[in-house]
Amino acid sequence: MFELSNDPHRRYNPLLGEWVLVSPHRAKRPWQGQNEAEDTSSNQPYDETCYLCPGNMRINGEQNEEYHTTYVFANDFAALKPNTPFGEQHDGLFTSQSVQGESHVICFSPDHSKSMAQLSENEIVAVINTWQDLLEKLSVKYPWVQIFENKGAVMGCSNPHPHGQVWAQSQVPSLALRTGKQLLQYYAKEQRALLLDYAEQELARDERVVCTNKDWVVVVPYWAAWPFETLLLPRFPVQHLHNLTVQQSNSLAAILSQITIKYDNLFNTSFPYSMGWHGQVFDGEEHPEWTLHGHFYPPLLRSATVKKFMVGYEMLGEPQRDITPEQAAALLKNQSSTHYRMARE
């Protein structure tokens, strides 16, 4: 029989219905390629050139409030706009449809120098509450509300000031649609939510669990494509962020603090990633098949400056990884839960 820790194999991702190629033997190849810039996060709590700091002017001439907790404004260069004329065009192989939507920016904190890993649990609760407020508002108008954060220059983030985005769209985007179909198929067969079953199975096996508390668990999923990809799962049925109790929001803040600190500690750097939340579709129906979950997609592979490239084979064939999810989970799990910058002081 082949060995997961040693032999080339594929793992099935039940959320997307596709496979990931795993090449454990390949982890030792030497690196001669591009290095990323070192951590460019800031030490100043206020930067007068930052368009996200309190009181500063944005490019479109608007001035930010002197905010003290989180701060939300409409994206000045929104990819989605609410008032696009409706319509569809279909001619031969040329099919298009107009899109309505909104994009908002959320500053997580007035402090320019802090990422989520350096915010207190109370400060993270404020971020969660802001996500919840936007969800309440946007879920009435749009079937899909995508909350996400691009963190770090290597993830295209143009500003180290801690912030995320929310894009609401009049159609369920492709990846969410695929996940929804997969979840529904499982639910139809098993009468249980796939991700609740998965959380239970991961907790029982305890091979890929990074951290956990009473309400939540973070794993490197069995089918992770990015080297240190994680999945944040609830240990109770819940469809989206605004359905959490106060207590569940508090315990979510605690586990978000833990996982982001472990990430920073892994390579002693402000760890870059894209993260975001997937939850139910807002189409007026019940969606017991959907479980709220958070995806972290970090690009780093071996150090603060060497990332994994999702290129040739990944773009044309399927994602490929070298170190196994089990190795990645062990590395993350063993990180201290005190941030390396705090420990130093």
Place this chain on the structure above:
Amino acid sequence: MFELSNDPHRRYNPLLGEWVLVSPHRAKRPWQGQNEAEDTSSNQPYDETCYLCPGNMRINGEQNEEYHTTYVFANDFAALKPNTPFGEQHDGLFTSQSVQGESHVICFSPDHSKSMAQLSENEIVAVINTWQDLLEKLSVKYPWVQIFENKGAVMGCSNPHPHGQVWAQSQVPSLALRTGKQLLQYYAKEQRALLLDYAEQELARDERVVCTNKDWVVVVPYWAAWPFETLLLPRFPVQHLHNLTVQQSNSLAAILSQITIKYDNLFNTSFPYSMGWHGQVFDGEEHPEWTLHGHFYPPLLRSATVKKFMVGYEMLGEPQRDITPEQAAALLKNQSSTHYRMARE
């Protein structure tokens, strides 16, 4: 009605059965993010530290031949290996299968300083013939043979010496499987190959055609996700590269030369990309639904140093682009077909 040149919309990609978000109004946002390193391509035809140059030693101690045209060797750090024990594991949500395969490296030329854009048509024919030989050999053993090239440091390419790779795999990889299903569905309905119909429709409309000759056409596909993505299509039925006549291989070399020169001329740089070929599955059946085609996925957006980031929304929702495929095609089409370095001399 909404306007494709102005309003946010989605376009349907019939090869993957998913949508791309287009935000034409967004092209003007300022860029404050990460810049890529300038072109690092070399001017020396021989580099003694390069593990791909003729006669040099590779990391595993093997010595390259003193080759004069193309040169093929087994990847020293292959992601796929031929002799992995067979097997499948399935337990709850944990599904895996072992993979057999091979990875080969192809040096396109002994000249360290030349990319495809700077090779003569005859030299490109040699590359095509090498692809064809490998296909002949590998298609007997494996259902999928992925020919690709990662070019440029920004695409994870660790060496400017012109080279590509071929990975053959015992299962059809996820993206190829999806494309195959889409093509088959169209064929079942129309009794024609989707991509031959598409090539005809693009030639008739002439809005996204970048270059063409008697046998081939390059378009920025209607559903392109990357800013300057192109699709290289035959104007005659053919399932894979090794089924080309000598004459069709020659005209393919001519159009590969054209498109890569136009790419380099766009930003006066050695244009980075991942490119690769999709053709029929080798399962012993006839595949009239499959048409050989080449994908170019280049990351650059505005200049030699500013790329498009496929991050947050793209990783969680769906791909998003700013400039329209029609604008991109016009920009590429207008480039000279003489390489900027030749023109300078």
